[in-house]
Amino acid sequence: MTSVCRVTGIDTHAHIFHPDLPMVAGRRYSPEYEAALDDWLRLQDAAGISHGVLIQPSFLGTDNSHIEAALRAHPNRLRGVAVIDRDIDDAKLMDLAKAGFVGARLNLVGKDIEDYRDPAWTAFFERLAKLDWQVEIQRRFEDLIDIVPAMVAAGVTVVIDHFGLPGGQIDPDNPKHAAFLALLAKEPRIWVKLSAPYRAGLDAVAAASALEHLRAACGGIDRFVWGSDWPHTQHEDVVNYHQQYDRLVALLPDALERDQVLCANAVRLFGFDKNVEDRNSK
Numbered sequence: 001m002t003s004v005c006r007v008t009g010i011d012t013h014a015h016i017f018h019p020d021l022p023m024v025a026g027r028r029y030s031p032e033y034e035a036a037l038d039d040w041l042r043l044q045d046a047a048g049i050s051h052g053v054l055i056q057p058s059f060l061g062t063d064n065s066h067i068e069a070a071l072r073a074h075p076n077r078l079r080g081v082a083v084i085d086r087d088i089d090d091a092k093l094m095d096l097a098k099a100g101f102v103g104a105r106l107n108l109v110g111k112d113i114e115d116y117r118d119p120a121w122t123a124f125f126e127r128l129a130k131l132d133w134q135v136e137i138q139r140r141f142e143d144l145i146d147i148v149p150a151m152v153a154a155g156v157t158v159v160i161d162h163f164g165l166p167g168g169q170i171d172p173d174n175p176k177h178a179a180f181l182a183l184l185a186k187e188p189r190i191w192v193k194l195s196a197p198y199r200a201g202l203d204a205v206a207a208a209s210a211l212e213h214l215r216a217a218c219g220g221i222d223r224f225v226w227g228s229d230w231p232h233t234q235h236e237d238v239v240n241y242h243q244q245y246d247r248l249v250a251l252l253p254d255a256l257e258r259d260q261v262l263c264a265n266a267v268r269l270f271g272f273d274k275n276v277e278d279r280n281s282k
Contacts, residue, residue: 009049010266013161013195013227014040015057016070024061028110031059035231037070041077043230043241049262053227053270055136056083058107064096071100079270081105081136086124093127102270103134103159113143116150125154134159134191134269141166141200142176145183152187159191159269162229163210168201170213184217191269192218194248194261195227198235204250211251221257225266 018034044052054067064082071080081103082096114121128135134157139147141164151158164170164180171177184190192214197207215221226248232239252258267273 007050007263007267007272009044009047009262010051010053010225010270010272011044011049011228011230012053012225012266012270013055013193014052014230015055015233016040016066017057017060018066021060021066022063023059027059029059029233031233037073040230043228047242047245049245051077051266051272052079053102053266054078054080055227056081056105057233058083058105064101068096068099068101075100079272081134083107086120090127093131097131097133102132103136104128105136106138108137108139108143108147109165113146116147117153121150122154125151125156129155129157132271133157136161138162139165141170141180142174145176145179148180148187148190149183152183152189155189157189157191157269159193159225161193162196163194163200163202163207163214164192165200166202166210169206170210172213181213181217184214185219188223191223191225193227194224194251196229196232196244197247198232198239199229204247207247208251221252221261222265224261225269226261 016035016037017031019032023030040052044050054070056064056067060066060083062083062085064080067080067082071078078100080099080101082101082105084093084096084104125135135151136159137144137147138161144160144164148158166177172181194211202210218224228241228244230241249258252261
């Protein structure tokens with residue numbers, strides 16, 4: 001069995017695709033270029049990042065095969081977060097877990113908020129929790145308090161994308177912002193990705209302020225991870241990989257804190273302390 005590679009950093013949010021893949025109807029975006037795995041890995045290497053997490057793009061729907069091939073080719077370097085149907089059968093779910101997927105993504109941008117206390121959703125989240133999977137949420141900050149409590153009540157770990165998409169700033173005087181910050185304070189199963197500040201309307205000053213609000217709510221940095229959001233879809237002309245890494249350095253200038261976010265936290269959340277075979281031999 002191949003040993004686990006030494007972790008020097010984990011990019012927990014990136015996408016790979018090419019324009020010839022089948023894409024879902026009604027998608028908000030259709031890429032016209034390829035985001036190749038090897039290109040991302042070279043960017044990681046140049047930044048001193050040893051491991052990564054691939055996130056299924058919404059425009060590819062529930063066909064996770066492109067990412068699955070990458071995970072199987074790099075079983076110790078990579079993990080994945082899939083897009084799956086709520087009623088996926090157990091055999092297929094286990095196949096994804098064996099391939100190296102560790103979570104399910106719910107991109108809720110532009111969608112109606114459902115009642116996640118519904119028994120069908122509760123059963124889904126409980127299935128993910130039994131696999132030690134996470135559910136990853138992309139939704140604007142003010143809506144998170146209406147979405148996340150039902151998920152953590154079902155016992156699943158929840159990961160919030162892109163600073164929570166606060167739309168320019170986290171505002172503790174906004175009752176819904178304040179309510180979600182309070183939930184962060186009491187629920188250790190909620191994590192936050194310090195990724196894609198440009199999607200959240202955060203310039204450098206606002207990103208630093210958002211980080212401080214999130215740090216205060218979480219009681220520290222133990223539940224933060226970083227992601228590049230490569231290839232920065234729809235922002236490719238104004239953002240690049242190394243710029244995003246440099247922004248993390250500016251946000252967390254203390255090297256020990258930065259190392260915790262890049263390494264120890266992400267190892268724990270995404271299971272990089274185990275080989276895929278070990279993780280799924282429960």
